[in-house]
Amino acid sequence: MTTLPLMPKATAVWLIEKTALTFEQVAAFCGMHPLEVQAIADGEVAQGIVGYDPIANHQLTQEEITRCEADTTARLKILPTANQVKRRAKGARYTPVARRNDRPDGIAFLLRNFPQLQDQQISKLLGTTKDTIAKVRDRQHWNSQNIKPRDPVTLGLCSQMDLNAAVAAANDKLTREGHEVPVPLPLGNDEEG
Structure with missing residues (x-):
């Protein structure tokens, strides 16, 4: 090479x-x-x-x-x-202030389209807390009326590679446990579940 x-x-x-x-x-x-x-x-x-x-x-x-x-x-x-390319150190991921309000939208998108993802995986992908994920899921978030599921990749909250890797890992875990892998909803559908 x-x-x-x-x-x-x-x-x-x-x-x-x-x-x-x-x-x-x-x-x-x-x-x-x-x-x-x-x-x-x-x-x-x-x-x-x-x-x-x-x-x-x-x-x-x-x-x-x-x-x-x-x-x-x-x-x-x-x-x-x-x-030699230096790998980014694992740890908290910085999200600019302008994009922090988009996190609940990204969480809602992942919860709706990829229910196989665990809270820990979503937390790692988007740099958020499990408490915020639970509040978005239960519609207890302070801004729940304005949350619209939007793709976190297009919002700039995570990369497509990271999202694909997390979904693949979750799918592998489901198939190992003998469960069926859920089919994601069409991306054009912005109505909540």
């Missing part, structure tokens, strides 16, 4: 300006076509892009560049630590 450097065009600009690598080597490292690299070298493309130093940003070493300058058939190899 080939991984590209951060900001490939800016990296290509730096490699063209500062090294004696061939266009093919730069193109292979940056995931570009050799003609595009040649156009960058000729000044036809990427005008005004400041070069991005892959050595200072721990994507390459000077030894790797020197090795490839000596052998024109060699390919640059990106450092393995350069592309």
Whole structure:
């Protein structure tokens, strides 16, 4: 699996300006076509892009560049630590003040369309409390007259990937226990249950 450097065009600009690598080597490292690299070298493309130093940003070493300058058939190899993506720490999820009033709508949507989700899963998805979920379910929420079930993904309260994973986990648990998986309601139906 080939991984590209951060900001490939800016990296290509730096490699063209500062090294004696061939266009093919730069193109292979940056995931570009050799003609595009040649156009960058000729000044036809990427005008005004400041070069991005892959050595200072721990994507390459000077030894790797020197090795490839000596052998024109060699390919640059990106450092393995350069592309490690830091995972978000588990914990409370921040919801902006403007979206906090949308949480009960998202809770109502999940309760109506995905009854197999447990309160703990909804709480984790939307960053809310079990007490709020119970109040929305029992229509005891202070704003229950104005709650309309709306998709929490479109409200920006959770990602579609997280929602799909939670629903899949809940469905798996139901099938393991021998229960039937409920079919979600059509999304166009905004009337409450």
